[in-house]
Amino acid sequence: MTVEESAFCASESVRQQALAWLVRLRGEPSQDDLAAFEAWYIADQRHADAYDALLSSWEKTAKLPVATARRRASPRRDAAPWIALAATLLLIVAGASFFHWRRASDGRATVASLTTQLGEIRAVALDDGSRLTLDTDSAVDIRFGRDERRVRLLRGRARFAVVGNEQRVFLVIAGSREIIARGGLFDVGQRPWGLTIAALKGTVDVRSTEASPSRPAIQLQPGQQLLAQDDGGSNRPVLGRAADTRWPLGMLTFADAPLGEVATSINRYNKTQIVFRDPSLATRRFTGTIKARRPAELAAMIAAMFDQRVERGPAGNLVLVPWK
Numbered sequence: 001m002t003v004e005e006s007a008f009c010a011s012e013s014v015r016q017q018a019l020a021w022l023v024r025l026r027g028e029p030s031q032d033d034l035a036a037f038e039a040w041y042i043a044d045q046r047h048a049d050a051y052d053a054l055l056s057s058w059e060k061t062a063k064l065p066v067a068t069a070r071r072r073a074s075p076r077r078d079a080a081p082w083i084a085l086a087a088t089l090l091l092i093v094a095g096a097s098f099f100h101w102r103r104a105s106d107g108r109a110t111v112a113s114l115t116t117q118l119g120e121i122r123a124v125a126l127d128d129g130s131r132l133t134l135d136t137d138s139a140v141d142i143r144f145g146r147d148e149r150r151v152r153l154l155r156g157r158a159r160f161a162v163v164g165n166e167q168r169v170f171l172v173i174a175g176s177r178e179i180i181a182r183g184g185l186f187d188v189g190q191r192p193w194g195l196t197i198a199a200l201k202g203t204v205d206v207r208s209t210e211a212s213p214s215r216p217a218i219q220l221q222p223g224q225q226l227l228a229q230d231d232g233g234s235n236r237p238v239l240g241r242a243a244d245t246r247w248p249l250g251m252l253t254f255a256d257a258p259l260g261e262v263a264t265s266i267n268r269y270n271k272t273q274i275v276f277r278d279p280s281l282a283t284r285r286f287t288g289t290i291k292a293r294r295p296a297e298l299a300a301m302i303a304a305m306f307d308q309r310v311e312r313g314p315a316g317n318l319v320l321v322p323w324k
Contacts (some may be wrong), residue, residue: 002131011046017049025249037249046183050130050159095266112122112142116156117270119293121248132161133248135189136269136292144168157189159248162202180205186221187245198225198240253289259302264288270295273317274302281306281320 021037041048116122116134123133127141128149134140138156147167151160153174162170164183172179174188175195184202189195197206199220206226207217217235220226225240248254255261260282263274269292276282284306290298299310299318308320 012255014046014050018047018053023052025251032052039315053125090148110142110144114142115139118271121250123248128165128168129163131161133161135159135247153190155190157187157247159185159187161185165250175228176209178207178209180207186220193227194230196225196244197228198244199223200240209253232288247292250292251289252292256285257287258282259284259286259306262290262298266290266292266295266298269293271316273311273315274299275317275318275319277321280320281308 017040021040022160023104024033024125025037028123041051069295080243094128096225098107114122114124114132114134116138118137120136121133123131124148125131126144130149132140132142132151135157138158139154140158141152141154143150149168149170151158151170151172152170158172160170160172160181162181162183162185166182170181170183172181172188174190174197177195177197179186179188179197181202181204184204185200186202186204187198189194197220199222201222203222204220205217206220206228214283218226220237222236223240225239225244241255244253252265254265262278263282267273272295274295281302286302286305288301290301299320302308302320303310306320307323309323311319311321313319
Protein backbone atom coordinates (compact mmCIF):
# COMPACT_ATOMS: atom_id res chain seq x y z
CA MET A 1 0.00 0.00 0.00
CA THR A 2 1.35 3.40 -0.95
CA VAL A 3 1.60 6.30 1.48
CA GLU A 4 -1.27 8.03 -0.32
CA GLU A 5 -3.49 4.93 -0.12
CA SER A 6 -2.68 4.48 3.56
CA ALA A 7 -3.59 8.09 4.29
CA PHE A 8 -6.86 7.74 2.37
CA CYS A 9 -7.83 4.58 4.27
CA ALA A 10 -7.09 6.31 7.57
CA SER A 11 -9.24 9.26 6.55
CA GLU A 12 -12.09 6.99 5.45
CA SER A 13 -11.89 5.08 8.73
CA VAL A 14 -12.19 8.30 10.74
CA ARG A 15 -15.13 9.39 8.59
CA GLN A 16 -16.91 6.11 9.27
CA GLN A 17 -16.22 6.44 12.99
CA ALA A 18 -17.70 9.95 12.95
CA LEU A 19 -20.80 8.69 11.17
CA ALA A 20 -21.17 5.82 13.64
CA TRP A 21 -21.02 8.30 16.52
CA LEU A 22 -23.60 10.49 14.84
CA VAL A 23 -25.98 7.54 14.52
CA ARG A 24 -25.45 6.49 18.14
CA LEU A 25 -25.88 9.98 19.56
CA ARG A 26 -29.09 10.60 17.64
CA GLY A 27 -30.65 7.64 19.40
CA GLU A 28 -30.78 7.21 23.18
CA PRO A 29 -27.14 7.62 24.25
CA SER A 30 -26.18 6.50 27.72
CA GLN A 31 -23.89 8.41 30.04
CA ASP A 32 -21.09 6.02 29.02
CA ASP A 33 -21.80 6.76 25.35
CA LEU A 34 -21.55 10.50 25.92
CA ALA A 35 -18.32 10.18 27.88
CA ALA A 36 -16.83 7.87 25.24
CA PHE A 37 -17.77 10.26 22.44
CA GLU A 38 -16.20 13.19 24.24
CA ALA A 39 -12.97 11.23 24.70
CA TRP A 40 -12.97 10.22 21.02
CA TYR A 41 -13.75 13.76 19.83
CA ILE A 42 -10.89 15.48 21.63
CA ALA A 43 -8.35 12.64 21.23
CA ASP A 44 -7.41 13.55 17.65
CA GLN A 45 -7.92 16.67 15.55
CA ARG A 46 -9.03 14.46 12.65
CA HIS A 47 -11.89 13.10 14.75
CA ALA A 48 -13.18 16.60 15.47
CA ASP A 49 -12.76 17.63 11.83
CA ALA A 50 -14.72 14.63 10.54
CA TYR A 51 -17.57 14.96 13.02
CA ASP A 52 -17.91 18.73 12.57
CA ALA A 53 -17.91 18.31 8.79
CA LEU A 54 -21.02 16.14 9.09
CA LEU A 55 -22.76 18.78 11.19
CA SER A 56 -21.81 21.72 9.00
CA SER A 57 -22.96 19.87 5.85
CA TRP A 58 -26.56 19.52 7.11
CA GLU A 59 -28.12 22.40 5.18
CA LYS A 60 -26.21 21.61 2.00
CA THR A 61 -27.28 17.96 1.86
CA ALA A 62 -30.66 17.83 3.59
CA LYS A 63 -32.48 17.79 0.23
CA LEU A 64 -30.50 14.91 -1.27
CA PRO A 65 -32.64 11.80 -1.90
CA VAL A 66 -32.37 9.09 0.69
CA ALA A 67 -31.59 6.58 -2.06
CA THR A 68 -28.36 8.45 -2.75
CA ALA A 69 -27.43 8.24 0.90
CA ARG A 70 -27.97 4.51 0.93
CA ARG A 71 -25.58 3.75 -1.92
CA ARG A 72 -22.36 2.20 -0.73
CA ALA A 73 -19.43 4.41 -1.65
CA SER A 74 -16.39 2.82 -3.24
CA PRO A 75 -13.10 3.55 -1.44
CA ARG A 76 -12.21 6.28 -3.93
CA ARG A 77 -15.65 7.75 -4.49
CA ASP A 78 -16.58 11.19 -3.26
CA ALA A 79 -17.65 11.39 0.41
CA ALA A 80 -21.04 12.94 -0.40
CA PRO A 81 -23.03 9.72 0.26
CA TRP A 82 -21.63 9.57 3.79
CA ILE A 83 -22.54 13.18 4.40
CA ALA A 84 -25.98 12.69 2.87
CA LEU A 85 -26.61 9.76 5.19
CA ALA A 86 -25.57 11.88 8.13
CA ALA A 87 -27.99 14.56 7.01
CA THR A 88 -30.91 12.11 7.04
CA LEU A 89 -30.02 11.05 10.58
CA LEU A 90 -29.20 14.43 12.10
CA LEU A 91 -31.91 15.58 14.52
CA ILE A 92 -30.33 18.81 15.66
CA VAL A 93 -32.66 21.52 14.39
CA ALA A 94 -31.33 23.40 11.39
CA GLY A 95 -33.68 26.37 11.44
CA ALA A 96 -33.45 29.57 9.47
CA SER A 97 -30.13 31.20 10.25
CA PHE A 98 -27.92 33.87 8.82
CA PHE A 99 -24.30 33.37 7.90
CA HIS A 100 -22.53 35.73 5.57
CA TRP A 101 -18.89 36.30 4.71
CA ARG A 102 -17.75 39.44 2.98
CA ARG A 103 -14.18 40.44 2.24
CA ALA A 104 -12.95 43.97 2.72
CA SER A 105 -12.07 45.79 -0.44
CA ASP A 106 -8.36 45.80 0.37
CA GLY A 107 -8.31 42.01 0.67
CA ARG A 108 -6.62 42.09 4.08
CA ALA A 109 -9.60 41.30 6.32
CA THR A 110 -12.50 38.88 6.46
CA VAL A 111 -15.69 39.99 8.18
CA ALA A 112 -18.68 37.82 9.07
CA SER A 113 -21.79 37.60 11.22
CA LEU A 114 -23.44 34.41 12.42
CA THR A 115 -26.78 34.13 14.19
CA THR A 116 -28.75 31.07 15.28
CA GLN A 117 -32.48 30.96 15.89
CA LEU A 118 -34.40 29.48 18.80
CA GLY A 119 -33.61 25.77 19.07
CA GLU A 120 -30.87 25.80 16.44
CA ILE A 121 -27.33 24.53 16.99
CA ARG A 122 -25.01 25.15 14.07
CA ALA A 123 -21.39 24.31 13.27
CA VAL A 124 -19.43 26.20 10.62
CA ALA A 125 -15.87 26.17 9.33
CA LEU A 126 -13.97 29.45 9.47
CA ASP A 127 -11.65 30.47 6.67
CA ASP A 128 -8.49 29.73 8.71
CA GLY A 129 -9.53 26.11 9.25
CA SER A 130 -10.86 26.70 12.76
CA ARG A 131 -14.44 25.66 13.62
CA LEU A 132 -17.20 27.45 15.45
CA THR A 133 -20.31 25.82 16.92
CA LEU A 134 -23.03 28.25 17.95
CA ASP A 135 -25.69 27.35 20.49
CA THR A 136 -29.37 28.25 20.33
CA ASP A 137 -30.32 31.94 20.06
CA SER A 138 -26.71 33.08 19.87
CA ALA A 139 -24.78 35.57 17.76
CA VAL A 140 -21.17 36.41 16.93
CA ASP A 141 -19.32 38.97 14.86
CA ILE A 142 -16.09 37.79 13.24
CA ARG A 143 -13.16 39.75 11.89
CA PHE A 144 -9.99 38.05 10.69
CA GLY A 145 -7.01 40.20 9.77
CA ARG A 146 -3.39 39.49 8.95
CA ASP A 147 -2.21 39.71 12.54
CA GLU A 148 -5.26 38.72 14.56
CA ARG A 149 -8.37 36.55 14.44
CA ARG A 150 -11.09 38.26 16.46
CA VAL A 151 -14.57 36.97 17.38
CA ARG A 152 -17.05 38.92 19.50
CA LEU A 153 -19.73 36.85 21.25
CA LEU A 154 -22.79 39.10 21.25
CA ARG A 155 -25.10 36.69 23.07
CA GLY A 156 -25.52 33.02 23.89
CA ARG A 157 -22.81 30.38 23.80
CA ALA A 158 -20.19 29.15 21.34
CA ARG A 159 -17.58 26.44 21.04
CA PHE A 160 -14.29 27.22 19.35
CA ALA A 161 -11.94 24.61 17.85
CA VAL A 162 -8.93 26.75 17.03
CA VAL A 163 -6.15 25.96 14.58
CA GLY A 164 -2.87 27.09 16.09
CA ASN A 165 -1.05 30.01 14.49
CA GLU A 166 1.69 31.78 16.45
CA GLN A 167 1.57 34.75 14.08
CA ARG A 168 -2.21 35.26 14.32
CA VAL A 169 -3.58 35.05 17.84
CA PHE A 170 -7.22 33.93 18.20
CA LEU A 171 -9.13 36.38 20.40
CA VAL A 172 -12.71 36.02 21.67
CA ILE A 173 -14.38 39.02 23.30
CA ALA A 174 -17.40 38.38 25.53
CA GLY A 175 -18.76 40.90 28.00
CA SER A 176 -15.86 42.42 29.87
CA ARG A 177 -13.46 39.55 29.15
CA GLU A 178 -11.02 38.64 26.41
CA ILE A 179 -10.11 34.99 25.84
CA ILE A 180 -6.81 34.37 24.06
CA ALA A 181 -6.12 31.01 22.45
CA ARG A 182 -3.24 29.76 20.30
CA GLY A 183 -4.97 26.49 19.54
CA GLY A 184 -7.25 23.94 21.21
CA LEU A 185 -10.93 23.60 22.06
CA PHE A 186 -12.95 25.80 24.44
CA ASP A 187 -16.46 27.07 25.22
CA VAL A 188 -17.57 30.60 26.01
CA GLY A 189 -21.12 31.30 27.23
CA GLN A 190 -23.01 34.35 28.44
CA ARG A 191 -25.61 33.59 31.10
CA PRO A 192 -27.67 35.70 33.52
CA TRP A 193 -25.44 34.46 36.33
CA GLY A 194 -22.18 35.34 34.57
CA LEU A 195 -19.76 34.57 31.77
CA THR A 196 -18.51 30.97 31.66
CA ILE A 197 -15.27 29.96 29.94
CA ALA A 198 -14.29 26.29 29.77
CA ALA A 199 -11.00 24.91 28.41
CA LEU A 200 -11.59 21.47 26.88
CA LYS A 201 -8.32 20.93 25.00
CA GLY A 202 -5.29 23.19 25.23
CA THR A 203 -4.92 26.26 27.44
CA VAL A 204 -6.62 29.65 27.16
CA ASP A 205 -5.82 32.96 28.83
CA VAL A 206 -8.66 35.08 30.20
CA ARG A 207 -8.17 38.76 30.95
CA SER A 208 -10.32 41.79 31.61
CA THR A 209 -10.88 44.20 28.73
CA GLU A 210 -9.69 46.80 31.23
CA ALA A 211 -6.47 45.00 32.01
CA SER A 212 -4.39 46.32 34.90
CA PRO A 213 -1.62 44.99 37.17
CA SER A 214 -4.27 44.31 39.82
CA ARG A 215 -6.28 42.16 37.39
CA PRO A 216 -3.76 39.86 35.69
CA ALA A 217 -4.71 37.30 33.08
CA ILE A 218 -5.92 33.89 34.30
CA GLN A 219 -4.77 30.78 32.45
CA LEU A 220 -7.18 27.87 32.22
CA GLN A 221 -5.78 24.36 31.88
CA PRO A 222 -7.67 21.61 30.02
CA GLY A 223 -10.65 20.52 32.12
CA GLN A 224 -10.92 23.82 33.99
CA GLN A 225 -13.66 26.42 33.75
CA LEU A 226 -14.06 29.96 34.98
CA LEU A 227 -17.15 31.89 35.99
CA ALA A 228 -16.07 35.45 35.26
CA GLN A 229 -17.83 38.02 37.43
CA ASP A 230 -17.55 41.79 37.60
CA ASP A 231 -19.11 42.21 41.04
CA GLY A 232 -16.02 41.31 43.02
CA GLY A 233 -16.97 37.66 43.33
CA SER A 234 -14.58 34.78 42.89
CA ASN A 235 -12.85 34.51 39.53
CA ARG A 236 -10.81 31.42 40.38
CA PRO A 237 -10.71 28.47 37.96
CA VAL A 238 -12.56 25.36 39.05
CA LEU A 239 -12.77 21.83 37.74
CA GLY A 240 -15.25 21.72 34.87
CA ARG A 241 -18.06 19.19 34.60
CA ALA A 242 -18.13 16.84 31.63
CA ALA A 243 -21.91 17.29 31.55
CA ASP A 244 -21.46 20.94 30.62
CA THR A 245 -19.61 20.08 27.40
CA ARG A 246 -22.30 18.03 25.62
CA TRP A 247 -24.61 20.80 24.45
CA PRO A 248 -23.45 20.64 20.76
CA LEU A 249 -25.09 17.19 20.66
CA GLY A 250 -28.48 18.66 21.52
CA MET A 251 -28.31 17.03 24.95
CA LEU A 252 -28.41 18.74 28.34
CA THR A 253 -26.99 16.92 31.35
CA PHE A 254 -27.51 17.97 34.97
CA ALA A 255 -26.08 16.68 38.22
CA ASP A 256 -27.93 17.70 41.39
CA ALA A 257 -29.03 20.96 39.75
CA PRO A 258 -31.97 23.09 40.95
CA LEU A 259 -35.06 22.62 38.79
CA GLY A 260 -35.17 26.36 38.15
CA GLU A 261 -31.82 26.10 36.34
CA VAL A 262 -32.96 22.99 34.45
CA ALA A 263 -36.15 24.68 33.25
CA THR A 264 -34.30 27.85 32.26
CA SER A 265 -31.81 25.81 30.23
CA ILE A 266 -34.39 23.87 28.23
CA ASN A 267 -36.60 26.94 27.77
CA ARG A 268 -33.74 28.55 25.81
CA TYR A 269 -34.31 25.98 23.04
CA ASN A 270 -38.11 26.04 22.75
CA LYS A 271 -41.09 28.29 22.17
CA THR A 272 -43.07 26.06 24.52
CA GLN A 273 -41.87 27.04 27.98
CA ILE A 274 -41.91 25.08 31.23
CA VAL A 275 -43.51 27.09 34.04
CA PHE A 276 -43.82 26.29 37.76
CA ARG A 277 -47.09 27.24 39.49
CA ASP A 278 -45.40 26.71 42.87
CA PRO A 279 -42.15 28.77 42.99
CA SER A 280 -40.66 26.45 45.61
CA LEU A 281 -40.46 23.70 42.98
CA ALA A 282 -37.56 25.60 41.38
CA THR A 283 -35.39 24.77 44.40
CA ARG A 284 -35.82 20.99 44.14
CA ARG A 285 -32.84 19.07 42.78
CA PHE A 286 -32.60 17.18 39.49
CA THR A 287 -30.07 14.75 38.01
CA GLY A 288 -30.38 13.40 34.49
CA THR A 289 -29.86 13.89 30.74
CA ILE A 290 -32.59 15.41 28.56
CA LYS A 291 -33.01 16.28 24.91
CA ALA A 292 -33.04 20.04 24.51
CA ARG A 293 -35.90 20.07 21.99
CA ARG A 294 -38.33 17.92 23.99
CA PRO A 295 -39.77 20.06 26.80
CA ALA A 296 -42.87 17.86 27.14
CA GLU A 297 -40.67 14.91 28.11
CA LEU A 298 -38.95 16.94 30.81
CA ALA A 299 -42.25 18.29 32.12
CA ALA A 300 -43.65 14.77 32.37
CA MET A 301 -40.50 13.60 34.15
CA ILE A 302 -40.67 16.44 36.69
CA ALA A 303 -44.36 15.78 37.28
CA ALA A 304 -43.71 12.10 38.00
CA MET A 305 -40.77 12.82 40.28
CA PHE A 306 -42.23 15.67 42.33
CA ASP A 307 -45.96 14.92 42.61
CA GLN A 308 -47.08 17.45 40.01
CA ARG A 309 -49.44 17.44 37.07
CA VAL A 310 -48.90 19.14 33.71
CA GLU A 311 -51.43 21.64 32.39
CA ARG A 312 -51.41 23.69 29.21
CA GLY A 313 -51.26 27.42 29.85
CA PRO A 314 -53.03 30.05 27.72
CA ALA A 315 -49.92 30.53 25.55
CA GLY A 316 -49.43 26.78 25.14
CA ASN A 317 -46.78 26.57 27.85
CA LEU A 318 -46.36 23.51 30.07
CA VAL A 319 -47.46 24.50 33.57
CA LEU A 320 -46.49 22.22 36.45
CA VAL A 321 -49.20 22.32 39.12
CA PRO A 322 -49.07 20.49 42.49
CA TRP A 323 -51.61 17.76 43.10
CA LYS A 324 -53.99 18.88 45.80
